[in-house]
Amino acid sequence: MLKKYPDLYSLIDQEPEADQFYNSLPDYVREMISQRATSVNSFESLQNYADNLLQGDR
Known part of the structure; x- marks a missing residue:
């Protein structure tokens, strides 16, 4: 079962x-994720958000 947390x-x-x-991500990605900390409530949501932000780097 996916464990949910109140925030990042x-x-x-x-x-x-x-x-x-989280700490392995580039600074700009961590900054953007932290701006939406309340929307990041599981490891899966953290990974998905980071993947979306990093797509432009590929």
Whole structure:
């Protein structure tokens, strides 16, 4: 089952894998994700949002 959190900060505080993934992202991607912290409530949503932001870099 997908674990949901109140926001990005709760997610990365409680899930080491999510924290490691978030910290591996480029600064501009982390900044954009943090601007929508309340919309990021699971590791899956974090990955999906990061993938969407990074698509332009490929």
